Amino acid sequence: MQRAAFLTVALLIAGLTIPAVNAASHTGVPSYVTGAVADSTRPVADSEHDGSRKPAQTLAFAGVKPGDWVLELAPGKGYFTRLLSAVVGPQGQVTNYIISQPPKPDAPPSPIQALAAEPHYSNVKIHLQRLVEVKPTNSFDLVWTTQNYHDFHNIEGLDVAALNHAIFAALKLGGIYFVLDHAAEAGSGLRDTKTLHRIDEDTVKQEMKAAGFELVGESGMLRNKDDPRTGKVFEGPIQGHTDQFILKFRKPRN
Numbered sequence: 001m002q003r004a005a006f007l008t009v010a011l012l013i014a015g016l017t018i019p020a021v022n023a024a025s026h027t028g029v030p031s032y033v034t035g036a037v038a039d040s041t042r043p044v045a046d047s048e049h050d051g052s053r054k055p056a057q058t059l060a061f062a063g064v065k066p067g068d069w070v071l072e073l074a075p076g077k078g079y080f081t082r083l084l085s086a087v088v089g090p091q092g093q094v095t096n097y098i099i100s101q102p103p104k105p106d107a108p109p110s111p112i113q114a115l116a117a118e119p120h121y122s123n124v125k126i127h128l129q130r131l132v133e134v135k136p137t138n139s140f141d142l143v144w145t146t147q148n149y150h151d152f153h154n155i156e157g158l159d160v161a162a163l164n165h166a167i168f169a170a171l172k173l174g175g176i177y178f179v180l181d182h183a184a185e186a187g188s189g190l191r192d193t194k195t196l197h198r199i200d201e202d203t204v205k206q207e208m209k210a211a212g213f214e215l216v217g218e219s220g221m222l223r224n225k226d227d228p229r230t231g232k233v234f235e236g237p238i239q240g241h242t243d244q245f246i247l248k249f250r251k252p253r254n
Contacts, residue, residue, distance in 0.1 A: 029060045036086035041120050046079050052240050054221055055083055058146075061219050061246065062178045067091040068141040071170055073131070074099055074148035077111040084144065085121045094124045095140070097131035099163070100155045132162050136170045143167050146180040147233075147244070150199035153190050164211035168251055177213055177249040179204060180222070182233045182242045197233045201245040208249045217248030 037056045064070060066089045075081045075096055084094045096112060103110070109117070116124040127134065152160050167177060184191070184198035192198040205215060227243035 029056045030065070032066055032087055032089075033059045033064075036083045039082070039086050042082055046082065049079065049240070053079070055080070057221055058180065058219075058246070059083060059087060061217065061221070062142065062144065062248065063176060064088065064142055064144075069139060070094045071131075071136075071140040071143045071167070072096050073143065073145040073167075074151065075112045076148070078115040080144065080146055081112060081115060081124060082121065085124050088123065090123060092123060094121075095127065096125070097127045097129060097134060099131060099152065100158065102128045102130065131170070132159070132166050135166050138169070138172050140170050141172060141175050143171060143175070143177045145178070147182060149179050149181045149204060150184075150193040150197055153193045153199070160207065161210065164207060164213075168211050168213065171251040173251060174253040175251045176216075177208065177251070178247075179208075179249070180244060180246045183227075183229055183245050185229050196231065198229060198242075201247070204245075204247060208247075212251070213249035214252055215247065216250045219246040219248075222246060 033056050036059070037050065064084060064087050066087065068088045069092060070084050070088060072081060072084060072094055073096070081094055081096075088094060096116075112124075113126050115121055116126045152158060152163060171177065181201075181204070182196075182198040184193075184196065184200045186200065186202070188198075188200045189203050190199065192200075208215065222244035224241055224243040227238055227241065229243055231238050233239065233242045
């Protein structure tokens with residue numbers, strides 16, 4: 001499949017250096033990203049969170065573009081799935097594999113399965129096989145997970161090191177693994193993944209390095225210095241306003 005050539009231009013967005021490709025809007029974010037965020041088919045429940053989640057800047061920082069093949073992990077109800085689908089367009093694809101055990105045959109469709117059944121999101125593909133067992137190779141331009149990497153450590157029977165190696169294999173040379181998550185206290189390691197649903201950012205970096213990735217970008221756009229990082233992310237006034245880190249890893253080109 002033909003892919004657009006990747007060009008980067010340094011653009012200043014909210015004090016951050018953001019990569020952009022091809023035509024850009026007046027905000028410095030590519031027009032295909034702003035168009036995806038403005039898509040009238042997005043649920044109101046999604047757009048209501050745009051102020052705190054900064055989807056346009058987040059997508060631009062990740063570098064996702066039309067024609068990309070994206071592997072999204074733990075998509076939840078599809079907030080970013082819809083946006084990724086709109087950005088990559090008909091020549092691209094957004095694929096989801098199961099991380100934990102596949103659902104039972106009589107289980108009702110999940111929100112992401114229902115989303116993939118909508119004609120508007122025909123480039124979204126759902127596979128009910130576990131990624132660590134399927135082990136796709138050199139298929140994807142980008143692997144994407146937001147606010148869920150910590151939970152990979154909470155899934156019974158899942159070897160996160162094996163998962164990261166499977167993700168590494170699934171990426172093309174030079175492909176990006178984009179990780180956004182709730183920050184735990186520095187030095188806490190995996191202590192808070194199950195109780196607070198947070199993870200120490202340095203632990204993520206160490207795990208990615210062990211899998212062969214190189215860190216190529218960090219963003220502070222979702223940082224919140226007023227979050228003490230000691231409370232559950234779903235409780236109290238901190239919900240929706242946690243201190244979050246954004247890390248961009250790359251599979252080396254050689």
